[in-house]
Amino acid sequence: MANNQSVRRHPDAFTRGRIIGKLEEGRSVTSVAAEFGIAHSIVSRLWRQFQTTGTAIGGFSRGRPRGTTPADDRYIVLQARRNRRQTAGEIPRHTTQATERPISRFTVARRLHGGGLFARRPVR
Numbered sequence: 001m002a003n004n005q006s007v008r009r010h011p012d013a014f015t016r017g018r019i020i021g022k023l024e025e026g027r028s029v030t031s032v033a034a035e036f037g038i039a040h041s042i043v044s045r046l047w048r049q050f051q052t053t054g055t056a057i058g059g060f061s062r063g064r065p066r067g068t069t070p071a072d073d074r075y076i077v078l079q080a081r082r083n084r085r086q087t088a089g090e091i092p093r094h095t096t097q098a099t100e101r102p103i104s105r106f107t108v109a110r111r112l113h114g115g116g117l118f119a120r121r122p123v124r
Helices: 013-024 029-036 040-053 070-082 091-099 105-114
Strands: none
Touching: 013 029, 013 040, 029 040, 070 091, 070 105, 091 105
16 A cells, blocks of 8 residues: 555445444454555544444535536637637636636636646747
């Protein structure tokens, strides 16, 4: 697990239930973590949550909710590819008309960056 420390794999609901079941049988946190190939801290946190709340269901969404959906993101990139001269300030107007949700030009710039499109300056 030393090489995969930076990779975050959260167990799904079924796996969380299996982990809790093994811990309820009396197995140690370390042995359960080794069996499932996940970090000791994840199993420990899951067990502590189960003992406190009585449930192993946990959400991993943190922070501010996204302003655009994956479909909106694809639409933004499509708009930029259709009209290469369009600026990141003009695309939100078209997207807002299509989705009826206002978004900023900074959001558009981030979505274009995620879609592999970057700002370029023409060579003179």
